[in-house]
Amino acid sequence: MASLRDIKNRITSTKKTSQITRAMQMVSASKLNRAELNAKAFVPYMEKIQDVVASIAAGSNDTSHAMMTTRPVQKTAYLVITSDRGLVGGYNSNILRTVMSKIRQRHTSNDEFVILSIGRKGRDFFAKQGMTILDSAIALPDHPSFADIKEITRKAVGMFSDGTYDEVYMYYNHFVSAIQQEVTEKKVLPLTDIETTGSTASYEFDPSAEAILEVLLPQYAESLIFGAVLDGKASEHAASMTAMKSATDNASELIDGLTLSYNRARQAAITQEITEIVGGAAALE
Amino acid sequence: MKTITVNIVTPDGPVYDSEVSMVIAVTATGEMGILPGHIPTVAPLGIGAVRLKKENSTELAAVSGGFLEVRPDKVTILAQSAELATDIDLARAQESARRAEAMLQANKEEVDFQRAELALRRAKNRINVYEGNI
Numbered sequence: 024m025a026s027l028r029d030i031k032n033r034i035t036s037t038k039k040t041s042q043i044t045r046a047m048q049m050v051s052a053s054k055l056n057r058a059e060l061n062a063k064a065f066v067p068y069m070e071k072i073q074d075v076v077a078s079i080a081a082g083s084n085d086t087s088h089a090m091m092t093t094r095p096v097q098k099t100a101y102l103v104i105t106s107d108r109g110l111v112g113g114y115n116s117n118i119l120r121t122v123m124s125k126i127r128q129r130h131t132s133n134d135e136f137v138i139l140s141i142g143r144k145g146r147d148f149f150a151k152q153g154m155t156i157l158d159s160a161i162a163l164p165d166h167p168s169f170a171d172i173k174e175i176t177r178k179a180v181g182m183f184s185d186g187t188y189d190e191v192y193m194y195y196n197h198f199v200s201a202i203q204q205e206v207t208e209k210k211v212l213p214l215t216d217i218e219t220t221g222s223t224a225s226y227e228f229d230p231s232a233e234a235i236l237e238v239l240l241p242q243y244a245e246s247l248i249f250g251a252v253l254d255g256k257a258s259e260h261a262a263s264m265t266a267m268k269s270a271t272d273n274a275s276e277l278i279d280g281l282t283l284s285y286n287r288a289r290q291a292a293i294t295q296e297i298t299e300i301v302g303g304a305a306a307l308e
Numbered sequence: 309m310k311t312i313t314v315n316i317v318t319p320d321g322p323v324y325d326s327e328v329s330m331v332i333a334v335t336a337t338g339e340m341g342i343l344p345g346h347i348p349t350v351a352p353l354g355i356g357a358v359r360l361k362k363e364n365s366t367e368l369a370a371v372s373g374g375f376l377e378v379r380p381d382k383v384t385i386l387a388q389s390a391e392l393a394t395d396i397d398l399a400r401a402q403e404s405a406r407r408a409e410a411m412l413q414a415n416k417e418e419v420d421f422q423r424a425e426l427a428l429r430r431a432k433n434r435i436n437v438y439e440g441n442i
Contacts, residue, residue, distance in 0.1 A: 061320075064321030065319055067315075067317050068318060068321075071317055071377070168320050169320055226349055227350075228349070228350055229335060229340070229349055230336065238336075245388075
């Protein structure tokens, strides 16, 4: 049986750990709040751009753009959004597992696809698997602004345009609620399923619909990615919060158990002492 | 006086939302003035200033990379970045102008000239808008 001192040490160290996890939980909670606000601030931009793309696409049937046409697929790009650090529960492993199973389903060799990674965990994972990582963005701030991810979105869209790959899938954790995040797959390029809304106005295009699409579609695709990054960040903070909460709960459970055995050990020691004293006194009589 | 609603939206959130009497923006084909009741139009924007005229004042915003959507009663500017003159960080703009100029003058092969030039134009645009010298 562990000595009194051993148990006491374990109690103290577990207590300290739980203080840290509790602090981390609160930090994540406040980050989650901000991430949700950021995601909300992005909505009007996305809606508007979707609106205009849809109305251009609906208004003129003959306008087609390289980014809207499906071409025979020789290479696929997978854009995977993970976090930079661990301590986020199943956040990263869920997403990486999904991507791996999709890749195994669709491809037989590593030459058929490339990886674009946002987040250190994903990059390290795919590098270990020996897959080609064309580009990665790591060490993003907790609340990324569009300028922070512009570099990688521009490259991701640019490499589709110049034919490096022929389709782009994106994987991220969609924020459902603070306790639920869903791994989501989204086809970014080519842009085939543009949702058309009811309120389509017919526009004049200056100089032409083609010229507008030239500007608009890359911007649209980049916004899709940015939206996913914001969504992913919110999920990351939520996952981290949940993970830290259960760590704190586990720690207090452990402390309860340890305290119980500490008290038992203490009681046993007292009982033994008394027995010895009584035994000693009896021997004197 | 008739007015038109102007919204400037960026991925980082809305920047401007107000009623104005006239909007003047730099589009890819040249300057474009929009008054209330304009025909629905979409036009790409260059790097430049957007002038928002009210009854007796004019506000300026620095805009880069985006487009303009006009409806008879509403103008929406969707830009990758946009700041009102009052929100511009002048020191930062000057710093990035200097950096871009240094890169252009370095004349090295690995320098991406197109990017440096765009960065310079964006920075200059911000400085101009800040100083109100359009």
